[in-house]
Amino acid sequence: MLFLRGTRWRLQARADLLSHAPDADVVTVVWLRDLKEKYGAKTSPDVLAIAKENTLGRLIGKGGERITKAQEEAGVQIRAVELTTDLSEIVKAIHPVSWIRKHIVRAELVGAELEVYVNPDEYGAFVGKGGSYVRFLDEAMRRMLGIGVRGRHAEEAEVKKAEKEKGKGRPRR
Numbered sequence: 686m687l688f689l690r691g692t693r694w695r696l697q698a699r700a701d702l703l704s705h706a707p708d709a710d711v712v713t714v715v716w717l718r719d720l721k722e723k724y725g726a727k728t729s730p731d732v733l734a735i736a737k738e739n740t741l742g743r744l745i746g747k748g749g750e751r752i753t754k755a756q757e758e759a760g761v762q763i764r765a766v767e768l769t770t771d772l773s774e775i776v777k778a779i780h781p782v783s784w785i786r787k788h789i790v791r792a793e794l795v796g797a798e799l800e801v802y803v804n805p806d807e808y809g810a811f812v813g814k815g816g817s818y819v820r821f822l823d824e825a826m827r828r829m830l831g832i833g834v835r836g837r838h839a840e841e842a843e844v845k846k847a848e849k850e851k852g853k854g855r856p857r858r
């Protein structure tokens with residue numbers, strides 16, 4: 686019975702999201718609540734919606750109205766990202782520690798593993814107590830894309846270069 690209830694919730698969350706954003710180009714909607722509870726990732730989203738590149742605005746809506754309505758109806762927290770070649774954006778979107786995004790230097794696909802390079806000073810926050818956060822990320826990414834996740838220490842030069850680039854800010858579109 687629990688499995689059926691879980692499946693109903695998953696399908697309902699997806700349906701609510703798509704009903705409020707019918708013109709959005711959604712690639713997939715991934716249920717994460719069970720993994721979130723299993724690994725104690727309290728601040729991670731319940732659902733991750735992945736949209737095609739340059740279509741995220743249609744999914745979120747003006748002022749976030751579409752995604753907010755879908756969250757209210759489904760009773761879950763939804764986070765949305767664009768699917769790009771930079772898979773670190775998905776990791777940043779679902780990682781339980783929100784500020785860790787500033788310390789992820791890069792991510793590289795090596796075989797069936799996504800190696801995420803993190804500032805060594807913040808590596809513990811990335812991995813989590815007993816490795817719980819990296820196991821959460823690993824299982825979530827396997828569910829989404831069939832690839833695992835490994836944490837790696839970024840080289841000092843890489844960290845400095847990334848910090849310098851982040852300091853410049855991003856150009857507005």
